[in-house]
Amino acid sequence: MRQEGRGKKQFKPKTLAPLKFEVEIESELLIFLLAKLPQKSRNNVKVLLRDKNIYVDGEVISQYNHVLKIGQKVEIKWEKRPExxxxxxxxxxxxxxxxxxxxxxxxxxxxxxxxxxxxxxxxxxxxxxxxxxxxxxxxxxxxxxxxxxxxxxxxxxxxxxxxxxxSWNENILERTYIAVVEGKVEKPVGKIISYLVESKALIMYSSQNPELGQKAITYYETLKTSKHHSLLQVNLETGRKNQIRVHMQDLGHSVIGDAKYGAATNPIKRLGLHALVLAFKHPVSKEAMRFESEMPEVFLGLFK
Missing domain, CATH: 3.30.2350.10 (Pseudouridine synthase)
Incomplete structure (x- = not known):
């Protein structure tokens, strides 16, 4: 029986050779790559960073704002890394x-x-x-x-x-959360300040007495609303235990799925809270680093 395709030479795509560059002027990595790869768009370069194809002095770097020092070696490897x-x-x-x-x-x-x-x-x-x-x-x-x-x-x-x-407060540049809360928040932007205290039952609650607890400051902004829910962007000035959950309860709009702090509903079978962004100064290099994750699709599903 004749085998289909037998005798035909199979085509194998050429593997592009890695590109190597030496840093001559201090620069952020993305700016450096855009200058060295003029044929590539900004999105193309960000994909290379995301897929860990960029090496600085032999170490994978995926942060677009990583600061390059004079004399460092930057290498671009085109092949996909093993999973x-x-x-x-x-x-x-x-x-x-x-x-x-x-x-x-x-x-x-x-x-x-x-x-x-x-x-x-x-x-x-x-x-x-x-x-x-x-x-x-x-x-x-x-x-x-x-x-x-x-x-x-x-x-x-x-x-x-x-x-x-x-040096947590000095090193942390941004802590942004996404919260899905019950009901429609009337005031679209707000700031909540209280002193958080832990009860004997290990439940946090707010007090206005500074001698009782730790000061907690939360900022929120409404991104979307529906008949039953509000999608909030929440930024922390302080990072206390259960801070967002307590402050949302104080606001009168508990985080969905949070029965511990007053929620009556659990439409997505999980807590409606997600740590979206963490930005901080690197403890050694002092470089500003920012990491952002994707908002859970199940959150957005409540606002379609």
């Missing part, structure tokens, strides 16, 4: 020798509790790093509630953890 190991419940979006930035799924604990020790973001990430080197460790810098999805980071040493935590 990275998928980690349960988390996705690594940035990693260097000092810290790791991840995107956490809803339903995953940031760290272990007395009731659950395994399959936390901490344990999964720790196992991944120890496979590279058994001496590798990670340290908690901040947390997201179990049912909150989005961006958070861990330190790779106690020294970096301490540096970040002790």
């Amino acid at each position: 990275e190991q998928k980690l349960r419940g988390i996705k690594i979006i940035f990693e260097d020798q000092y810290l790791v930035v991840i995107e956490k799924e809803a339903g995953v604990l940031s760290i272990a509790t007395d009731k659950q020790k395994e399959n936390t973001a901490y344990s999964v990430l720790s196992e991944y790093l120890k496979k590279q080197d058994p001496a590798n460790r990670i340290f908690v810098v901040h947390r997201l509630d179990k049912d909150t999805s989005g961006i958070m980071m861990y330190a790779k040493s106690q020294k970096i953890q301490k540096t970040l935590q002790e």
